[in-house]
Amino acid sequence: MLEIDGLVVRYGARAPVLRGVSLDVGGSGVVALLGSNGAGKTTLMRAVSGTLGLYGGGVTEGSVRFRGERITGADTARTVVQGLVQVPEGRHIFAGLTVEENLNAGALTVRSSAVRERTRRRMYELFPQLAERRRARGGTLSGGEQQMLAIARALMAQPRLLLLDEPSLGLAPRLVHLVGETIREISREGVPVLLVEQNAAMALSVADSACVLDLGRVVLSGPTDELAQSDDVRRLYLGADADAGQSAGGSAPRPGPGTGNTPTLSRWSG
Numbered sequence: 001m002l003e004i005d006g007l008v009v010r011y012g013a014r015a016p017v018l019r020g021v022s023l024d025v026g027g028s029g030v031v032a033l034l035g036s037n038g039a040g041k042t043t044l045m046r047a048v049s050g051t052l053g054l055y056g057g058g059v060t061e062g063s064v065r066f067r068g069e070r071i072t073g074a075d076t077a078r079t080v081v082q083g084l085v086q087v088p089e090g091r092h093i094f095a096g097l098t099v100e101e102n103l104n105a106g107a108l109t110v111r112s113s114a115v116r117e118r119t120r121r122r123m124y125e126l127f128p129q130l131a132e133r134r135r136a137r138g139g140t141l142s143g144g145e146q147q148m149l150a151i152a153r154a155l156m157a158q159p160r161l162l163l164l165d166e167p168s169l170g171l172a173p174r175l176v177h178l179v180g181e182t183i184r185e186i187s188r189e190g191v192p193v194l195l196v197e198q199n200a201a202m203a204l205s206v207a208d209s210a211c212v213l214d215l216g217r218v219v220l221s222g223p224t225d226e227l228a229q230s231d232d233v234r235r236l237y238l239g240a241d242a243d244a245g246q247s248a249g250g251s252a253p254r255p256g257p258g259t260g261n262t263p264t265l266s267r268w269s270g
């Protein structure tokens, strides 16, 4: 469904931030994109959703294809109509609009009022708290409710692929769990999800497959049950002391070609 091939992205004249990223997202399930701060996760999302230009970035090599069509460098208006809808990092709901107005704003590209109405009803079932607060202004919602609203607003656009950037950021553990459950539910209903997370435990618990981005390259990828067993992933992202006798501190080596010992994984040499 989404095919990213050899993608190189730069901001201005600086060194590339993505350095040849290839990644396929199929037509179902949840794919998690993991990586530490500054690895390039958000940049990859921007390249896919056509928002890179807004941040002074651009694709200098490689391609992004969605449903067989080349969309490299396409703008957001076009990618949304094609069914690629992003919930950006930091939510960005309309604080001055009510919950219901926020939802309606998500459906501007949907022509059929019957479809809009049906989807809105479904969103209120999926997020009962939003139904209770449908007349409340977005800015008065709690952080968790704002995240739910941002996801619901994106779903109003009838995505064929939902892009979620750090939906758990800043949320209490109970809400992180709820967001995870919601992501599973969305994918069960037939909308595939590309999920960017720093909370690797949550991401690995909801995703079917995952890949790890490090310094602009994909260094590990595979089914989540295999990745969760990987010493590198456990040590770096799950806080586990994977090797007896070795500390789980911050000085652990980054996963990459030639480091670590992860025979069960398909490794991408970059």
Ligand SMILES: Nc1ncnc2c1ncn2[C@@H]1O[C@H](COP(=O)(O)OP(=O)(O)OP(=O)(O)O)[C@@H](O)[C@H]1O
Residues within 6 Å of the ligand: 011, 017, 035, 036, 037, 038, 039, 040, 041, 042, 043, 044, 055, 056, 057, 089, 198
């Ligand atoms: N608009 C921008 N202009 C210049 N450099 C940028 C811009 N946005 C991001 N970068 C740089 O690109 C690199 C990757 O950033 P990006 O935001 O994609 O990482 P990330 O993996 O999403 O990190 P985080 O986990 O902190 O959200 C970083 O070095 C960052 O400083």
Ligand SMILES: [Mg+2]
Residues within 6 Å of the ligand: 041, 042, 043, 089, 166
């Ligand atoms: Mg980010």
